[in-house]
């Protein structure tokens with residue numbers, strides 16, 4: 020089975036921004052603009068929630084849709100994957116301090 024990495028998906032979506040292709044759905048989203056992309060993120064997020072309540076196959080399918088639209092949003096906003104990785108990296112090790120929070124039981 021062919022696999023796609025998040026990195027290569029981001030690169031392809033970024034490439035569409037630099038070099039638009041007429042039949043590209045990604046370019047259709049860029050042309051429609053930020054509000055359209057945000058609307059799609061909202062729809063796809065809802066579909067992930069519904070998918071999770073149904074089957075794992077549906078959850079996988081909808082998660083892939085959401086990840087694609089998130090990549091489009093990041094490119095549209097000029098945010099790199101490294102920005103996200105750095106943010107995630109800065110949180111590494113914070114989990115062990117969760118018990119220090121007075122409200123941790125509520126947040127669980």
Ligand SMILES: N=c1c2ncn([C@@H]3O[C@H](COP(=O)(O)OP(=O)(O)OP(=O)(O)O)[C@@H](O)[C@H]3O)c2ncn1[C@@H]1O[C@H](COP(=O)(O)O)[C@@H](O)[C@H]1O
Nearest residue numbers: 028031032035040042043044045046059062083084087088
């Ligand atoms: N991973 C994806 C991907 N996932 C989902 N989609 C598209 O996202 C849309 C989601 O379906 P919806 O029914 O929600 O939306 P729609 O009714 O088609 O369109 P809207 O009018 O609602 O926007 C479908 O048109 C899918 O084809 C994707 N389109 C492109 N990619 C990848 O993005 C890269 C660039 O592809 P192009 O956009 O084709 O150049 C390639 O690697 C592609 O594989």
